Amino acid sequence: MAQTATTEFSLDNGLKVIVREDHRAPVVVSQLWYKVGSSYEVPGSTGLAHALEHMMFKGSSKLGPGESSRILRELGAQENAFTSDDYTAYYQVLARDRLAVALEMEADRLASLTLPEDEFTREIEVIKEERRMRTDDRPSGLAYERFKALAYPASGYNIPTIGWMHDLDRMTIDDLRDWHERWYAPNNATLVIVGDVQPDEVKELVTRYFAQIPARPLPAVKQPIELDEPGERSITLYLKTQLPSLMMGFNVPSLASSDNPTEVHALRLISALLDGGNSSRIPTQLEREQELVAGASAWYNAFSRGDSLFVLSATPNVQKGKTVAEVEAGLWQQLKQLQETPPSAAELARVRAQVLASEVYAQDSITSQATQIGQLETVGLSWRIQESNLADLEAVTPADIQAAAQKFFIPTRLTTAYIHPEEARP
Numbered sequence: 001m002a003q004t005a006t007t008e009f010s011l012d013n014g015l016k017v018i019v020r021e022d023h024r025a026p027v028v029v030s031q032l033w034y035k036v037g038s039s040y041e042v043p044g045s046t047g048l049a050h051a052l053e054h055m056m057f058k059g060s061s062k063l064g065p066g067e068s069s070r071i072l073r074e075l076g077a078q079e080n081a082f083t084s085d086d087y088t089a090y091y092q093v094l095a096r097d098r099l100a101v102a103l104e105m106e107a108d109r110l111a112s113l114t115l116p117e118d119e120f121t122r123e124i125e126v127i128k129e130e131r132r133m134r135t136d137d138r139p140s141g142l143a144y145e146r147f148k149a150l151a152y153p154a155s156g157y158n159i160p161t162i163g164w165m166h167d168l169d170r171m172t173i174d175d176l177r178d179w180h181e182r183w184y185a186p187n188n189a190t191l192v193i194v195g196d197v198q199p200d201e202v203k204e205l206v207t208r209y210f211a212q213i214p215a216r217p218l219p220a221v222k223q224p225i226e227l228d229e230p231g232e233r234s235i236t237l238y239l240k241t242q243l244p245s246l247m248m249g250f251n252v253p254s255l256a257s258s259d260n261p262t263e264v265h266a267l268r269l270i271s272a273l274l275d276g277g278n279s280s281r282i283p284t285q286l287e288r289e290q291e292l293v294a295g296a297s298a299w300y301n302a303f304s305r306g307d308s309l310f311v312l313s314a315t316p317n318v319q320k321g322k323t324v325a326e327v328e329a330g331l332w333q334q335l336k337q338l339q340e341t342p343p344s345a346a347e348l349a350r351v352r353a354q355v356l357a358s359e360v361y362a363q364d365s366i367t368s369q370a371t372q373i374g375q376l377e378t379v380g381l382s383w384r385i386q387e388s389n390l391a392d393l394e395a396v397t398p399a400d401i402q403a404a405a406q407k408f409f410i411p412t413r414l415t416t417a418y419i420h421p422e423e424a425r426p
Contacts (some may be wrong), residue, residue, distance in 0.1 A: 006373075006383065007199040011207065012188025013215040018373055018383060019202045022196040022366050028195030029366045030102045031091040032110075033374040034316075035190075036183040039085040039156035039162070039224050039305065040084070047163015047171065048179045050083040051127055055176055056090065057081075058119040060105075061112035065119050075101060085157055085224075086305040087378040093367060096196040100205050107209035110189070112182055120173040128169075132163045139239040143247065143419045150233050151249045151309055151415035155224035177228050185216040190377045194370040202234045223380070224306030226251050229412035236418045238425040243294070244324045245315045247417040248331060252408050254301065254308040256380045265396050266304050266404035267310055272332060272351045273343060274298040276336070280351070281334060282314075291320050292330045305379040310408060324418055338405035342398035358390060 006020045037049050059065040072079045077094035079102075092102040135141040145160045152158040163171075191210075193202055230251060255264045275282050275298040286293045296314035312331050316322040343351075362368040373383040385392075 003303070005199075007312070008383075009199075009203060011186065012062055013210050013211065013213055014185070015210050015213075015238050016190045016377065017202070017205070018190065018192050018377065019059060019197060020192075020369060020373065021193055021197060021199070022369065023196050024173075026096045026196045027093065028096045028099050028193060028197050029093045029368065029370045030099060030106070031089055031192045031370045031374050032106050032314060033087050033089045033190045033192065033378045034183060035086075035188050035221075035378050036088055036179075037084050037086045038159045038161040040183070040221070041156060041159050041163075043159075045171075045175060046159050046167040047161075048175060049088050050162050051124065051168075051171060052176050052179050052184075052287075053081045053083045053088050054123050054127060055115055055120060056109055056113065056124065059114045059116060060109040061114070062108050063105065065116070068109070071101065071105070077102070083161055085159075085161060087375070089368070089371075089374060089378075091217070099193070099197065099202070103205050103209045103291065106191075107213060110184055110186065110210075111213045113184070115177050115180065117374045120176065124171060127162070128165065130163060131168065135160070135162065136165070139241040139419070142239060143237055143245075143417055146235055146237060147247050147249065147415065147417040150235050150417075152224075152226060152307075153230050153260075154227050154231075155306055157224055157226075157306065168375075182219060185218060186210060186216050187212050187215040190374060192370045192374045192377075194366045194373070223257060225257060226307035232411045232414050232416075234416040234418065238420050238422050240283065241419060243315050243318060243422050244424070245313065245419045246324050246327055246331075247419070248312045248328070249309040249408075249415045250311075250408050250413045251415075252300070252308055252310045252413070254304045254306065254379075255385075256265045256303070256305055257307050261392065262396060262400055263404050263407070265392050266400045267300050268302050268406065269348065269351055269355065269393065269396055270338065270401060270404065271298050271300040271310070272355050273338070273347070273369060276354050285334070286314070286327075286330050290330065291317050292322050293317055293327055294319075296327075298329075303375055303379055303381065324420075328416070335405060335409040339399065339409065342402040343384075345398060348396075348398055348401065352396075353424070355393060356390060387416070 008018050010016050041048055075098050077092050079092045081090045135145055149158045258264050282296045293314045294317045298312050300310045301308050314327045316327045376383050
């Protein structure tokens, strides 16, 4: 994949900066990524990474609560933030000549966040309401949270990013002050800037605003590693949903946790073989030919900081009288096909072309370019692996696909969630 000019440098305080030039429009995206997310939390203190993300907009030494957002709005900029298991990131998209404003504000809240208690008292109620809306009152959100808690018995990936409600109830402003003190340091961050910029001018701006923020000692961090074969697990849920559904997740490595990258790239291609558009196997065989499912999907995140899950989910075609048990058998049949017969070279070539096309399309957006760089850097990989992505996928053979299916799609790696409407409760 042809790469635009990308420059990397670090300040003396440990802040890593990656600049990619993209001169198609006079726009720039600035993203500051911190190496901390919900998988860094411990039982009893969950939801801290996400709650601090909310509080980062509530004032710093130079600006009062909400003022940074107002300034950016008046400049016609977009801004937001996101928290995941592995990272917390803050971004602005703005005209190229306004980059200094974004950098000054980001540096200010890194160095001197105020964290006022009255703001926290209000904001924690907003966060609890967000939890109710996205998870507690949303069957799919609740089901996925419970499923994940069971699927990761040995790592922090079993913690929901928003936190458990009982931990939100007892969270204090001091918990967040401690979290900011512990993790928000320049030597725990990566600044990614993509757009109509020159590396030299970016370096000058970044040095001006960030260089005087001191590095700090960071807590020791362990990679979230799972049990390879925790044993077969299942959970049955009765929720406020119209239709029954099923989720199956297999414990598998990611690129960061695997010592065999070929297996990981094979799993990426299997996900697309099963569910990469209309001509892939699940829509063709389970939806159209067998009329077994009303909808189904397969997904796998190869780019997490620790071990990952390969997930299949499906809703039975109840209009045709199909059941969850029949759908489960149908999904197993798909996996057995992969284990017994390698895909043809032609099918594999088609799927590989599809995966690469979606990666190429992602380069159309400066935001998705920056997000890709930031994610890779923050989970312990390097943005440079993008350059070998094509060759890595090209190297996967039909036999590699079969071997990965045989190794990973086994009951001892499996968690299954059976989701039924409340009225079906026995």
